[in-house]
Amino acid sequence: xxARLDALKGQQGRTADGLRVELAANIGSPAEVPGALNAGAxxxxxxxxxxxxxxxxxxxxxxxxxxxxxxxxxxxAGRPVIIRTLDIGGDxxxxxxxxxxxxxxxxxxxxxxxxxxxxDLFRVxxxxxxxxxxxxQLRVMFPMIATVQEFLDARAHLDAARAELTAEGVPVAADxxxxxxxxIPAAAALSEQFARHADFFSVGSNDLIGYAMAADRMNERVxxxxxxxxxxxxxxxxxxxxxxxxxxxxxxxxxxxxxDPLALPLLxxxxxxxxxxxxxxxxxxxxxxxxxxxxxxxxxxAQALTLSHAAxxxxxxxxxxxxxx
Ligand code: PEP
Ligand code: MG
Numbered sequence: 566x567x568a569r570l571d572a573l574k575g576q577q578g579r580t581a582d583g584l585r586v587e588l589a590a591n592i593g594s595p596a597e598v599p600g601a602l603n604a605g606a607x608x609x610x611x612x613x614x615x616x617x618x619x620x621x622x623x624x625x626x627x628x629x630x631x632x633x634x635x636x637x638x639x640x641x642a643g644r645p646v647i648i649r650t651l652d653i654g655g656d657x658x659x660x661x662x663x664x665x666x667x668x669x670x671x672x673x674x675x676x677x678x679x680x681x682x683x684x685d686l687f688r689v690x691x692x693x694x695x696x697x698x699x700x701x702q703l704r705v706m707f708p709m710i711a712t713v714q715e716f717l718d719a720r721a722h723l724d725a726a727r728a729e730l731t732a733e734g735v736p737v738a739a740d741x742x743x744x745x746x747x748x749i750p751a752a753a754a755l756s757e758q759f760a761r762h763a764d765f766f767s768v769g770s771n772d773l774i775g776y777a778m779a780a781d782r783m784n785e786r787v788x789x790x791x792x793x794x795x796x797x798x799x800x801x802x803x804x805x806x807x808x809x810x811x812x813x814x815x816x817x818x819x820x821x822x823x824x825d826p827l828a829l830p831l832l833x834x835x836x837x838x839x840x841x842x843x844x845x846x847x848x849x850x851x852x853x854x855x856x857x858x859x860x861x862x863x864x865x866x867a868q869a870l871t872l873s874h875a876a877x878x879x880x881x882x883x884x885x886x887x888x889x890x
Pocket of ligand 2: 748769
């Protein structure tokens with residue numbers, strides 16, 4: 566099996582009937598780049614930059630951040646790299662910011678909300694990203710976007726940082742796609758409006774499922790409600806894809822669902838064309854994509870959207886693909 570999967574490393578993700586599905590890696594630091602490449606990653610679909618900020622008492626400065634982003638871009642050697650801006654708060658505390666305790670951190674002051682309120686912090690990261698952009702194929706992604714205004718405000722900060730650097734004579738790549746995570750149901754519901762502005766979407770299924778079902782999977786008393794295959798979750802992903810398609814934008818998934826063999830045919834069938842996952846899942850999922858018929862997957866996804874129960878969706882997937890484990 567190892568040799569069989571190894572042979573797939575150099576291949577692009579493409580379904581048996583020719584639909585391109587990019588298979589990318591989730592990473593948390595530059596040190597993970599060799600492992601991602603060794604697993605055949607076609608790009609980085611999610612670089613979680615918060616790991617630069619965690620486990621220390623101070624904040625990483627512009628140069629330190631620049632070096633990390635540049636290392637990832639250079640390491641990926643021209644392959645696309647999606648770098649997500651700081652997603653802190655919620656379950657990820659940042660002592661250096663001295664933020665007050667919140668009753669409901671998952672509904673609180675986190676990620677883009679924090680960055681928009683702290684331009685001093687945000688601008689440092691954006692400048693570092695833009696400086697690194699000349700060293701590879703950078704795509705910037707904003708986390709936890711709930712409103713169109715947040716996306717516009719975040720992008721305005723990016724534009725302002727670019728103008729600043731240009732005035733300083735610092736080179737910045739001309740074309741940097743700017744996208745957003747879809748992990749709040751409001752963003753999925755309004756995807757058509759978001760897609761007028763965002764260059765791409767990446768579904769953060771970990772949070773999207775939690776917010777859609779109002780269930781924390783770490784809480785064992787409600788974890789049964791955390792249902793990736795619930796038709797309500799699939800409907801939100803379908804809406805995301807439909808809104809994106811109307812404006813010619815693409816949709817990826819970078820939560821755990823992207824690496825789940827049961828979810829894969831559904832995601833591709835709903836219109837997802839990029840899957841970003843932890844490195845060990847890449848080769849098995851590539852094999853699955855190569856054997857998949859996208860037309861059949863679309864039929865299955867359409868059927869799934871009509872079902873009532875996650876268990877029915879799972880049964881439908883298993884019936885269509887009896888070899889799935
Ligand atoms: C997600 O929510 O699915 C996601 C990828 O973001 P994180 O897991 O870092 O919250
Ligand atoms: Mg998330």
